[in-house]
Amino acid sequence: MSGGDQPMGLPDLQWRKSSFSSGDGQGGNCVEVAIAQPVVAVRDSKAPAGSLVFTEAAWRGLVSALHTHES
Incomplete structure (x- = not known):
């Protein structure tokens, strides 16, 4: 995907990690969300x-x- 792994057709997004993502240092579950109105x-x-x-x-x-x- 071009644009630094951004979804096609969306501008550069500011990704934030979910507060529920695992911080175990073992490469745990890490979900990131970016708001790009009118989509998420x-x-x-x-x-x-x-x-x-x-x-x-x-x-x-x-x-x-x-x-x-x-x-």
């Missing part, structure tokens, strides 16, 4: 060339469903 991009920091892109509404729905499942 999500990637695995160990495989930055691949990412998923959601609409903001779909992202909110996913996060809401995950929070509901946690409870």
Whole structure:
């Protein structure tokens, strides 16, 4: 992927690591998210060339469903 492993068609993104990502120093689970309105991009920091892109509404729905499942 060109542009420093950015999703195609999106500008340079500012990725931030999830607060729930493992910080075990063993290359644990590292999910990164970048907001690029009107979409949200999500990637695995160990495989930055691949990412998923959601609409903001779909992202909110996913996060809401995950929070509901946690409870």
